[in-house]
Amino acid sequence: MSDVVLDWTRRARTGLPEAILCEGKSDEQIARILDLAAERGERLLLTRLPRDRFASLPAGLQACLDYEPVSRTAMTGAAPALQDLGVAVVTAGSSDRPVAEEARRTLAAEGVDALMIGDVGVAGLWRLLERIPELSERSVIVAVAGMEGALFSVLPGLVPGLVVAVPTSVGYGVGAGGRAALSTALASCAPGLVVVNIDNGYGAACAALKVVRPRGSGSATEVA
Secondary structure (H helix, E strand, O other): OOOOOOOOOHHHHHOOOOEEEOOOOOHHHHHHHHHHHHHHOOOOEEEOOOHHHHHOOOHHHHHOEEEEOOOOEEEEOOOOOOEOOOEEEEEOOHHHHHHHHHHHHHHHHOOEOOEEEOOOOHHHHHHHHHHHHHHOOOOEEEEEEOOOOOHHHHHHHOOOOEEEEEEOOOOOHHHHHHHHHHHHHHHOOOOOEEEOOOOOHHHHHHHHHHHHOOOOOOOOOOOO
């Protein structure tokens, strides 16, 4: 019995396609999934694929993947044309970039070109304030922050769009593992803020897609 069952009808049901969570899967399972996608001519997004795992795949499969090491993501098939639908991805610090890049790549797999703004944490509040005019033009902002997660309470009070908070596991001491940032996001009284799990750039991007794309439209596919 096969231990790989792909959800090819997910897009039709939910508007979002299947994607492959590589963490916890064997190299053989990942290779089998890619073979199945190739047989059907399906395009897939792969998440949580570290550089060493990518290098362990057969050379022929590597050649078919658009791999990006910072986000640990890969895409199969022809990439869709990108369009600006009013989404931004913002990081509090440079250390949050891998999670932000996962969000950006998830959006790109669905044809959405996100505005990327990095290193605007509130420890230097002027950095964020300088970017508020352009962020105010965005319908959805994916905010990525670790440590104490103060960005999550400040940003929604400055912009009209929906803010999706992504706590990251960046931090130490009481901020270790992203728990402090998650608690800040959940406890915030800032209106227009929603929260996803720690380091879940993929989930935040999917939430943004649900907001900016009309129901029934859709273009890429995570198998848990």
